[in-house]
Amino acid sequence: MTVSSISLPRRAIYFTLLIFLVIYLDFLFFPRTLEDAFITFRYSKHLLQGYGLGAWNTCGEIVEGYTSFLWMILMSPAESLGITHATLSKIFGMATHLGLVLLCLTTSYFIHTKSIFKEFTYGKDRDVLFLTATILATYIPIAFYATSGMETVAFSLLVLACFLTPYFTDRISINIFIAILTVIMRPEGVLVAMACGFYHLLRQKKEGQNIKNSIAGLSAAILVTSALMISRKFMFGEWLPNTYYAKAGSAGLMHWNIGWDYISHWIQNHPIWVVLYVIVLGITIRNWIKRGFYSQLSPLFLLTFTLGYSLYIIKVGGDNHWAFPAWRHVIHMMPLLALLISYGFVTLLKFSRSLTYAAVILSVIFTNYKIVNIRYSTLLTGDFYTGLSTFPNLKNSTHSPYYYFIKNISESNTVIASLLGGELPFVVDAIHIDMLGLNDKFIAHNGTFDPEGPIDSKTDLNYILAQQPDIIEGYLSGNKILQAIDLKDIITGRRKLVMEMIKHPIFQLEYMFLENGPYNDIDRALFLHRSFWENHPQRDSLQCIPITVTCLNRP
Numbered sequence: 001m002t003v004s005s006i007s008l009p010r011r012a013i014y015f016t017l018l019i020f021l022v023i024y025l026d027f028l029f030f031p032r033t034l035e036d037a038f039i040t041f042r043y044s045k046h047l048l049q050g051y052g053l054g055a056w057n058t059c060g061e062i063v064e065g066y067t068s069f070l071w072m073i074l075m076s077p078a079e080s081l082g083i084t085h086a087t088l089s090k091i092f093g094m095a096t097h098l099g100l101v102l103l104c105l106t107t108s109y110f111i112h113t114k115s116i117f118k119e120f121t122y123g124k125d126r127d128v129l130f131l132t133a134t135i136l137a138t139y140i141p142i143a144f145y146a147t148s149g150m151e152t153v154a155f156s157l158l159v160l161a162c163f164l165t166p167y168f169t170d171r172i173s174i175n176i177f178i179a180i181l182t183v184i185m186r187p188e189g190v191l192v193a194m195a196c197g198f199y200h201l202l203r204q205k206k207e208g209q210n211i212k213n214s215i216a217g218l219s220a221a222i223l224v225t226s227a228l229m230i231s232r233k234f235m236f237g238e239w240l241p242n243t244y245y246a247k248a249g250s251a252g253l254m255h256w257n258i259g260w261d262y263i264s265h266w267i268q269n270h271p272i273w274v275v276l277y278v279i280v281l282g283i284t285i286r287n288w289i290k291r292g293f294y295s296q297l298s299p300l301f302l303l304t305f306t307l308g309y310s311l312y313i314i315k316v317g318g319d320n321h322w323a324f325p326a327w328r329h330v331i332h333m334m335p336l337l338a339l340l341i342s343y344g345f346v347t348l349l350k351f352s353r354s355l356t357y358a359a360v361i362l363s364v365i366f367t368n369y370k371i372v373n374i375r376y377s378t379l380l381t382g383d384f385y386t387g388l389s390t391f392p393n394l395k396n397s398t399h400s401p402y403y404y405f406i407k408n409i410s411e412s413n414t415v416i417a418s419l420l421g422g423e424l425p426f427v428v429d430a431i432h433i434d435m436l437g438l439n440d441k442f443i444a445h446n447g448t449f450d451p452e453g454p455i456d457s458k459t460d461l462n463y464i465l466a467q468q469p470d471i472i473e474g475y476l477s478g479n480k481i482l483q484a485i486d487l488k489d490i491i492t493g494r495r496k497l498v499m500e501m502i503k504h505p506i507f508q509l510e511y512m513f514l515e516n517g518p519y520n521d522i523d524r525a526l527f528l529h530r531s532f533w534e535n536h537p538q539r540d541s542l543q544c545i546p547i548t549v550t551c552l553n554r555p
Contacts, residue, residue: 014130018101018137025143026094028387031397032379033086035323037149038422039439040066041085044075045426054236056439057431058412064232064241065439070184071151085426086396089149096154097136097146100335103157104133107164124346127353131342131360136335138361140368141326144380151185152331158182158189160335162196162217166204172216179217183224187241188312188332193221195308199301206294238441246437246444247455248316255317258455262318263310266327269370272363273337276344277306283347302340309333317455325377402522403427406471409538417469419494420524424473433469435459435497450496461500465507470532472511474501476552478519478526484551502552512544513552 043066046055054062066072074092078085108129136142145152161178169175179197182189197218204211229239238245248255267274281303288296313329330337342360349356371377372384387393400423407428410416417433418424425432425439436456437443443460450457475498480490491498501507512533514526528536533544547553 015105018105018133019098022097022101022137022143023094024391025138025140026097026146027392027394029144029383030090030147030387030394032147032383033089033149033396033423034379035420035422036067037086037089038426040068040072040151041075041078041089041149042422042426042429043072044085045079045429047072048076048079056425056434058429059431061441062236063439063441064236064238065243065434067241067243068151068155068186069228070181071154084396086149090147090396093146093148093150093153096157097142099157100136100142100153100160101133103160103164104129104136107168124350124353127346127356128339128342131345131357132335132338134357134360135338135341135364138364138368139334139338140371140384141331141380142334144326144383145328145331150328152328155182155185155189155332156335158185159192159332162192163199163336163339166200166213166217170210170213172213175213175217176220179220180224183221184228186332187244188309190221190225191309191312194218195301195305197221199297199305202294203297206297236441242441242444243438246440246447246458249444250449254449254451255455256314258317259314262321262327262329263314265321266330269374270367272366273341276341276348277303277337279348280340280344299340299343302336302343306333306337306340320454320456321376322378325374325380326371399423399427400521402518402524405518406526409536409542410471414471414532415467415469416471416473417464417467418471418473419475419497420473433464433467435464435474450494453494453496457494457497459497459500461497461504461507465501465504468506468510468529470529472501472507472527472529473524474498474527476502476525477523478514478517479523481513481525481550481552482515482519487551490551502547508547508553511547513547513550515543515545516541 043054043056046058047053049058051058052062054064056063056065071089075085075088078088081088108126142153142156158178158181162182165178166175179193182193197214201211201214201218203209204214232241233239236242280299284296284299284303288300293300309332310330316329319328341363345356345360345363349359372381374381403424404427406416406424410428410430412430414430415433416424416428416430417435419435421432421434421436421438425434432439434440434443437447437458437460438456442463443458446463447458447460450459475494477490477492507527510530511527512530514528517526519525527547528542528544530546533539533542536542
């Protein structure tokens with residue numbers, strides 16, 4: 001029995017179930033907004049307020065610290081619409097998650113006689129697309145990022161659209177539009193648009209179709225990328241986004257090692273899909289040798305693309321697991337990986353359609369079970385079980401009292417240096433120095449990495465302290481400093497940055513430790529510049545002591 005022979009009511013029930021699962025899973029994670037999403041929100045807010053593109057601060061130099069130009073533009077009208085930036089981002093995120101599923105289901109009814117995997121699926125392309133929709137609807141990391149505030153799932157939708165759209169439409173304008181959106185959604189978009197465009201160019205030549213569509217998409221991707229790079233150089237003085245220089249520039253082998261660790265964690269937690277990938281790779285290579293390159297064009301492209309994108313992730317170092325759980329970068333290519341997984345199941349279990357669907361569903365359940373019980377992924381795991389117990393909770397998490405405390409002692413011209421580059425600068429709209437350089441050009445280009453640190457460890461304490469910020473949040477436990485415990489027990493991470501800060505003569509002589517900070521909410525020590533504290537109207541309520549009399553001054 002093929003999918004086309006299933007009755008319309010049964011198809012409608014299946015589609016409805018998938019849509020319900022998308023909405024349900026997304027709502028489980030609705031309250032959480034990831035830290036880096038607030039970086040984009042801050043740029044969007046300043047853009048709408050008239051400070052221009054790249055206004056991290058409302059004065060001083062402009063910088064392209066946002067990763068996604070398109071997402072930043074889409075978030076900018078939030079306040080004028082009467083909703084929060086977080087809520088608007090979640091609306092878009094859930095819509096794009098639904099879009100992933102609907103694009104697969106829609107494509108299954110528009111491909112007609114065209115076939116994506118006709119070499120081995122024996123006319124079961126619709127099964128492949130249905131199963132892909134099932135994976136994309138129920139894979140928990142996609143649901144997590146759909147309501148994270150970030151552009152992750154929106155970019156995934158564009159990746160899938162670049163691959164699938166040319167199968168059911170020959171309209172040049174649509175393919176040009178998708179290519180442009182993909183390029184301006186994320187810096188990697190040009191790689192996706194060009195790879196898919198080149199694939200469809202080969203496919204259309206093979207099938208004797210008009211190649212104008214593919215050439216138009218490729219040309220649009222190249223032209224828009226060139227325009228972006230030229231405008232970026234003109235406006236910001238750089239060819240690439242500032243985040244590239246802060247996270248990946250001059251990292252060398254350090255990031256390759258971190259990136260491999262990132263991908264290897266994904267492999268360890270997706271054993272069924274990895275084994276299936278290897279089997280499909282073997283089958284494809286065998287049949288390529290027997291039948292020729294063009295006979296295996298579609299699986300070869302998907303295998304090559306996912307492998308190549310994995311190498312790209314390794315090169316840039318992936319992400320910090322504790323800040324971006326569930327492999328955000330892998331989700332970008334997950335739609336095409338899901339197509340491969342579905343293709344593999346259909347190919348291996350072609351003798352039983354029911355068994356194929358059961359195998360896919362069981363593989364998703366097994367994979368999700370492993371993911372929500374990952375030890376290091378406290379964000380995703382905690383949010384999942386909290387969401388189950390509080391469903392439906394459609395309210396964004398409130399900002400921490402820690403941020404409101406800093407806002408209460410700050411003015412618009414207060415200079416704050418911090419490693420909390422997202423939510424804190426969004427809530428406290430003062431002058432911020434991003435100590436990790438994501439939103440600071442000098443640190444991004446001139447800072448140095450911590451050889452034992454995470455990928456976002458580039459910093460320059462001489463540069464930061466020379467500006468004499470009024471407030472410093474320096475990645476240290478305020479409660480441990482109050483307890484005066486040994487320094488080695490206080491420093492739990494980012495050792496290079498912390499040691500350079502606490503040993504710096506400017507920090508030792510000119511800064512005070514705030515003893516009565518809100519450390520029960522977020523345990524990150526606050527240090528006030530002596531002159532800022534001495535002249536502060538709330539000085540009597542700010543209990544400060546010199547650094548020299550704290551445990552930070554020990555040898």
